[in-house]
Amino acid sequence: MKERSRVEQFERIRRERRDEGLSIRALAQRHQVHRRTVRLALGDAVPPTRKSPERVAPVLGPHLATIGGWLTADLDAPKKQRHTARRVWQRLMEEEGVVVAESSVRGLVAQLKTEIGGDRAQVMVPQTHGPAEEAEVDFGEFTAVIAGVVMKVFMFCLRLSHSGKAVHVAYANQTQESFLDGHVRAFEALGGVPTGMIRYDNLRPAVIRVALGRERFEHPRFIAMRSHYGYDSFFCAPGLEGAHEKGGVEGEIGRFRRRHLTPVPHVASLAALNQALAAADARDDARRIGARAETVGAAAARELVLLNPLPSETFDVSAPLSCRVDAKARVCVRQSYYSVPARFAGRRLEVRLGATAVIVLDAGKVIAEHTRSLHKGSEDLVLDHYLEVLTRKPGAMSGSTALVTARASGAFTAVHQRFWDAARKQHGDGPGTRALIGVLLLHRTMTATVVSAGIEGALVLGNFDPDLVAVTARSAMTSAGATSPPVPVPPTASHAATTQRPTPSLADYDQLLQKETA
Incomplete structure (x- = not known):
């Protein structure tokens, strides 16, 4: 994979030299490589083979496999009964007959533990993000009482990395429609799109399969949405190891849940809940993150004007489906039933499934529109559809x-x-x-x-x-x-x-006809 990347980089350097006539210095600055690398690329399309340095450990070299085996076995042992560097030195002398200084063993053990992962410290590197350059996205969960029913709700969150300004949207599910719709609403609320990239974990609405390293097999609809708004994506490492790579939004979801969703909110509908979340986002403009001198709102005021403008057209997040109308003039969409005019019974119709709406069409014409149900097995029936x-x-x-x-x-x-x-x-x-x-x-x-x-x-x-x-x-x-x-x-x-009327008569018209013929 690395070799292929070097070949692709050499190809870009050679193309830009040929098409744009850039100097060696300019090419080095653009690709952030040394000028020697640029000269190598211009001289030959095939990168030279990297030479691995040969390191010699005359005393401990023959025992590296043994020491590595001990430290690997420690991964399944209790923490208080794992090898220290001193214990490794003692076993080498007692069991292997090695005469070596303890300091040499200590350095080797520290190196091997880091490579094996048994003693790897999670060091967080402080980050500085320029205005409007980056954002982070994630889903969180919370409980709400909607129309008297206790249910789990999923909260989409998009947070600007520079100012900390965040947009929260609640959904009844964590489907792809909700994921895409959250982006659309967040971009509209912010009035623009980050100029650089948005960080994600490996959410199923975006990633079909995780490949080696940072490579992902992305969902085509996610790629289309990203292309529509013109930003780049960055996927964090899987599992807990990658959580710190978007720690801003991870912490934001927990903070927002404790600050604005405790106690459990009671609302009449999902729309009312989202109105409450939008009001909470507005109140958060007055807060300060850590020891920052300015508020989130003040930092966002500088950042929002630098965002890329929104496209002229809104991205369509709905998923196209084909559903057959049953004998009760209903279509079944994701285990919920929605009515259509009775004349369409038995036919197959096009359905556009959005995050909050279900639209039914016949030959491109909308014939029914419903609010998406919050519960499976429910029926959303319109009386007008059954009048005939x-x-x-x-x-x-x-x-x-x-x-x-x-x-x-x-x-x-x-x-x-x-x-x-x-x-x-x-x-x-x-x-x-x-x-x-x-x-x-x-x-x-x-x-x-x-x-x-x-x-x-x-x-x-x-x-x-x-x-x-x-x-x-x-x-x-x-x-x-x-x-x-x-x-x-x-x-x-x-x-x-006074309101009685005479019986209608054509006598006056007959008189007109007689005058006309006279």
Whole structure:
């Protein structure tokens, strides 16, 4: 792998010399190598073979394997019963008959322990990050009560390395859609993209498989997102050994959880939870990291203006799926059910699965849109999708799951219920329910406020014809400057007398025809 990298580097040096005419000094500065290396590359496309120095250990050399075996066995031994340098020296003299100074053994044992890993100290090297150059990304977990249900929530966090400014977004899952959507929201919140790289651990939404060293087999959609926003990625070493390589975001997730998510938050929805997280991010602008002289907000103010601008188009994070509509006019997406208009039953439709939304399309046209469910096995049914079926089967209306959902969401109001009760009382169960369905169909072309005004007018008149509701609703819609929609006057004897109309007749038109022929 290293040999291939040297060959590729030599190729770049030779190409830039040929195409740009750069000097040896300029090439050395660009590639951060010595001028001797540049001359070697210009002289021959094949790098010279590296020579390994031969080191001679006249006394301990024949015993390196023995000492290494003892220290390797120590990896599985109790910490208090492992070889010290003095114990290794003693065993060499007693068991191997080696005459050597203890200081020589001490130096060799320290070297071997570092190579084997039995005594490797984790030294953290202080880092300095330029403004807008780097960021770090990770997921964290916390518990929240959403709509009365205790559930585990996953928190996406993107932290700018220079200022410490961070963006936190909560999701019900840790899928690729959430991972990509977190980037989109974070970049929009910051108003730009880091000019250098973003550090990651080996999250599955980004990495398909970890290869040797730093090489990764990345997911194509992650590569597309990275290319769209124009930044580089850096993957940390697997496991605990790589955690310190993005220690900023690791510590940030723990700090944010203790500071803003303790005690356990109680919210009505995931959207409300994210509003609370955004408010917490804004409050964190006033805090100071360690002994820094300026606040996070002040440092971010200098940094954000240096970020690369956002692309003109937002990256589409949704995953394309193909789902068949079942006999109940539902599509099953990730073990949750979502309704579509009943006329699509039995067909296969395109579904765009996003982090927070599920969009169903037919021939590129959106036919249904739902908020992504937080729980598996749930049903998200829209009453409007079943109205044509309920017209033929009005008896199924009262017990329908879609009606229960509409009541819970507030789409089916008390005004609708009053109309339905009065219509059934006057016309009977089936015709009264059909009258309600006719009113519900008006919501496809009119706003809820206007339809409610039409229903109120019908209730006042005691007439439950959907056409009358439509006429009253249109009157409310076209009344200009009215603070409230007009309400019809209840029918009285005098009112009925003044509002009676003569029976339509064509006699006047016949007279016109007679004059025309005369």
